[in-house]
Amino acid sequence: MNILDTIVLLLYFGVLVIIGIVGVNKVKSKKDFLLAGSRLGYFTHVGCLAAVIIGGAATMGTTTLGYNYGISGFWFVSMMGLGIAALGLFVVNKIGGYEVFTISQLLGKRFGEGTQLISAIVTAIYTLMVVVTQVIGMGNVIHVLLGWPLIPSMAIGGGIVLFYTILGGMWSITLTDIIQFVVMTIGVFFIMFPYSIVNVGGLSALFHSVPTGHQELTNIGWDRIFQYFLLYFFGLIVSQDIWQRVFTAKNQKVMKSSAISAGLYSVFYAVALSIVGMCAFILLPNLGDSQSAFTSLALEILPPGLLGLVLASVCSALMSNASGAIFASSTLITNDIIKVYFNKDMNDKDIIRTSRFVILGLGVLSIIFSIWIQNILVALDMAYAILSGAIFVPLIIGLYWKRVTSQAAFYSIIASTLVIFVTFMIYGITSTLPIIYGLFTGIIVIVGLTLLTPVDKYKFNKSKTKNYPGMIEKNSSNY
Template sequence: MDSSFINIAIVVVYLLAMLAFGWWGKSRTKNNSDFLVAGRRLGPMLYTGTMAAVVPGGASTVGGVGLGYKFGISGMWLVVAIGSGVLLLPFVLNAAGGLDGIRARVDASFFQLDGIGVQTIITYFVVYTLGLLIGQDIWQRVFTAKTPKVARWGGATAGIYCVLYGVAGALIGLAARVALPNIDVKALGKDVVYAEVATHILPIGIGGLVMAAAVAAMMSTASGALIAAATVARADVVPFVASWFGKTINTDDTENPEHDVKANRYWVLGLGIVAVLISMGAQDVVVALTIAYDILVGGLLVAILGGLVWKRGTGIAAAWSMAVGSVLTLALLIAYATGIIPSEDGVYANDPIYWGLGASLLVYVVVSLLTPPTEPEVREAWDRRVAGAVTEELPLEVHAVASH
């Protein structure tokens, strides 16, 4: 039987199993707490698993191996900054002749930790580490923990796991550089390296499991991101936009919790379709991740941190800061990607995020100083919310600025 057929069959069986588990989980979901944050009842082991699952995704698993193929060991830095896990290491290193065999057959730069570029490494930490700190999908997983102690222990464990996975992914890609030297990454892209390793190096069946694992990594991250996006869209964006037209929308159906869950599922479905359409046009998973995180950090970081640490900051300033930072970052990304601004790095250029952050900070400070201070009752409600002592609905000015 053809080995590729067996591998594909394993992936199909995995997907069918996931659909079955999803249907089973649907019957156990009774309210928004169950649907969005697992009822806030996860213990140390399950919490560690769910936190580790939401971080490693397509960029970590497939993209990380591709970076290792292109840059060597320094390709780990993107994945170290955002996380990933150990998967193919034993099989691929054997095929490449071990570390000594690899070292003898590649340039010395492939074993240099800064081979990808010091500035690029710094930018990875600015974009991805800070991006994770403010990401709605990550915070939503944090709230699944039963206690703060579980959250701290699980977060530390998942973080160590992610760092180790970053190193492993780079080593796998580096080994593939030796074992499969003829992959045309210029024509096909770096993302094909993972599939080539699973297809041509791993034993029949094991390759299918590895492909299914890549799908699992993508699905676990995508599910968290979609639920987070649906939460923000339904609970924050829609009421905020409606307020421009003098309308008030209450998104919490306390009388019928199951109806509330159903509405959230529709939002997840709609945004999922949009995400699929976008992903079909994306040729490189790391490019897609770079664009997304650049916009996230360039637009939201200053507003979120400003709301947490600067009492003089205002909601209007946060809104303008987010708008200016996001638009400028996106405009510069387009300019670099299309060659309007000449650069060998293209969309990977470091400048867009720094200009976006700088503009966002300047606008936040200036507009805050030019607008009236936040009303005392709004400030008090915000301080209580940050301290975890408030459950009532906040004014739209606060609620729209920091949904999590």
């Protein structure tokens, strides 16, 4: 990198720090800190949702898949896009009326505190693993650009995100997301994609130069496509970092329309980066580590100034996803565990202060896990396997089947989580089987225990649920 590109990156990081400081002044209540006051309109909300979907794993991972498998690498992020579109189409109308901050809080309103606790723990593990993927990505970017050792690079990247997230909470995250969405869109669609195509002689020349398999939509393999469907389609529907962004919208109409729009954006983003990965395959055929395909290609083909902007777009994707995930994890721990079980009398100021300490602790923990795993796609697969396999079934069935009991949902989450971790140890963390076994276990347990519950007992539980202290009466008809 030359001095101009370095200045562009440093200016970008400086803007993020300033936004973190500005965000502090906007935080007046718990709702401001956790949901940015729930005031976002359509355009800002689309940007925030797209920014949290398109993280470092999505950007660098899709380019890696394009390098290794060709155009079929688009399935990875496309399944995320389809998942958030499905959230907008089928789930938002069920959750939009509830004044909740987390998925587990909603499950707690439906099934009681026990289910809220276990779902909060499982979802917090998922969001922590998402942070790990982004820290790994940031470490790889800094490592490639500056030649620093990978471990210190991860620590520096994670530290920048921690700074502005701790200061301003969701307001700082929202402000940075909007900037990051713009930078990310310009960097990928208007700079990296066209420059890559030009350097290989055009799209026609590209598809004539790559192996035949790279031109096929299913080259990545039906088993991998099915794995992405299980992990990311289901996972995005019940992802806490996505839900927390959804709740920042000013009304249910904005929630629905922006979720669908962000899903479509993700599909186009996936196609563009798969093609960029194919260009890297042609221009850098002897690349030692395909995880660095994006940054290595940028260094190879982009002129000074534009290189700094594109690399800022990669950092944008990484930081946006990391800040959202770590904030979601801290919200779960503070709102659904500490406040419910350790300090029920916490006021807004206590919650904000506790959240900041939790964010700091989770940030340190995520850096430690990043150093241990060091592989973006493996870490992301683990995260979504835990989430999709354990939380998807009780949440969706609970929303649409009125008879589901509290005990059935509670034991469904516990059984699915145990099965996933055991099968991870048996089949390895890259296997599709843990999530399949987790989903089937969840279905069998929740359906079986519900059907075994006598109807009279169910009616009694239902009447109790209507009077549950946390339930919002105006929406009790949803259940």
